[in-house]
Amino acid sequence: MEKLMQILTEACPGVEFDGQTALIDDGILGSLDIVTIVSEIMEEFDVEITVDDLVPENFNSVQAIMALIEARRG
Template sequence: MNILVGIRPESDFKNSQDFISDGLLDSFDLVALVSELESTYGILIDALDILPENFCNAEAIAKVVVKNGGNIE
């Protein structure tokens, strides 16, 4: 959640079920988010996993991080 707030400080992520359709993240934010997740977790996210549905809420983001070898414990 800290990463998301860092990218879009003005967005209310806690009260959203879908960051994309609620307009909290746009395509450029996804690029920023992928870059931040890669450096934070020391992973490379597969290009084919960079789909809006994989970044639409905190649970989906956690899943994609784990799928690409990240440890979110």
């Protein structure tokens, strides 16, 4: 989780991630942020995230992003 938080705060400085549950639905993260975050996650966690994973439910909260990483780790 710490590694993920570091990626998120570096990719989107100024965004308060703690306690957020609608990062996409509320427009806090845009498509550019998502792609930057996903590229970092793939690099740092060595997982493959596909276009099909890029849905709001997977990026609305830090927990959801972590769950996606865990799922892709198999």
